[in-house]
Each structure stands twice: as structure tokens, then as C-alpha cells.
Amino acid sequence: xxxxxxxxxxxxxxxxxxxxxxxxxxxxxxxxxxxxxxxxxxxxxxxxxxxxxxxxxxxxxxxxxxxxxxxxxxxxxxxxxxxxxxxxxxxxxxxxxxxxxxxxxxxxxxxxxxxxxxxxxxxxxxxxxxxxxxxxxxxxxxxxxxxx
Numbered sequence: 001x002x003x004x005x006x007x008x009x010x011x012x013x014x015x016x017x018x019x020x021x022x023x024x025x026x027x028x029x030x031x032x033x034x035x036x037x038x039x040x041x042x043x044x045x046x047x048x049x050x051x052x053x054x055x056x057x058x059x060x061x062x063x064x065x066x067x068x069x070x071x072x073x074x075x076x077x078x079x080x081x082x083x084x085x086x087x088x089x090x091x092x093x094x095x096x097x098x099x100x101x102x103x104x105x106x107x108x109x110x111x112x113x114x115x116x117x118x119x120x121x122x123x124x125x126x127x128x129x130x131x132x133x134x135x136x137x138x139x140x141x142x143x144x145x146x147x148x
Contacts, residue, residue: 004054004057006074007054008051008054008055011047011050011051011054012051014043014047015044015047015048015051018040018041018043018044018047019040019044021036021039021040021043022036022037022040022041022044024036025037025040080100080104080108083100084096084097084100087099087100088139089139089142090141090142090143091141091142091143092138092139092140092141093127093138093139094124094127094128094138095141097123097124097127098120098123098124101116101119101120101123102116102120105119
């Protein structure tokens with residue numbers, strides 16, 4: 001399969017995800033539905049635009065017709081995200097975000113330890129800061145000792 005085909009499939013899956021999220025958000029209470037509903041609608045519109053661009057792109061473009069190494073790379077990145085979601089379930093949002101950032105930046109992106117630590121610190125501060133400012137309740141850990 002070509003990269004263009006994978007891009008089209010991925011954009012279509014994202015559109016489906018955002019439409020599903022919008023339908024679900026519409027069933028929330030009125031005030032609780034605004035943010036997820038509008039983000040979902042915006043995401044669906046933006047990904048529809050991306051899908052249209054992908055479909056209109058010239059078929060002789062070198063970048064779009066390159067063949068990838070197969071689904072192996074896509075499975076790898078989907079595994080990263082799946083691992084992140086499983087970690088959120090097991091250790092909570094903030095700890096999972098720190099674990100994901102550390103391993104992804106160090107081993108997949110090959111970033112320096114200093115860059116990784118700075119990134120983790122900034123994300124932790126943002127997550128905890130938003131949690132306190134907006135009274136957000138992130139998913140908690142299955143193990144109470146790991147809750148932040």
C-alpha cells in the first residue's frame with residue numbers, strides 16, 4: 001500500500017471518530033456538552049478538509065506514492081497510543097503522560113535526556129495546572145498509591 005492510501009484511510013477513520021464523539025457529546029448535559037461537541041465538530045471538519053486534500057493531490061507526487069515498509073510502522077505507532085491509553089487506565093492520566101513522554105521521546109524520537117526531562121516537567125505542570133484552574137478530574141490510577 002502507498003503512503004497516500006494509508007493517509008486516506010487514517011483521515012477517514014479520524015473523521016468517523018470525531019463524528020462519533022460529537023454524537024456522544026450531544027447527549028451530555030447542556031453545559032457539559034459545549035467543549036467536547038465543538039472540538040469534535042472542528043476535528044471532523046478539519047479532517048474532512050485533510051481528506052479532500054489527500055484525494056485531490058497529484059497521483060504522480062513522489063511523496064504520496066512512496067511505498068512504506070508495510071503496516072509494521074503503523075502498528076508500531078498505534079501500539080504507542082494503545083500503550084498510552086492502557087497506562088492511563090492503570091496509573092492515571094498524569095503518571096501515564098509522564099511515562100509515555102519519557103519512553104517515546106527517549107526511544108522513538110531519540111531525544112536527549114535533558115530535552116525529555118524538560119518536556120515531561122512542562123507537560124506535568126500544564127496538566128496539574130489546568131486540573132486545578134478548571135477543576136478537572138483526570139482519570140485516576142487503579143492503584144491508589146500512584147495517584148497524584
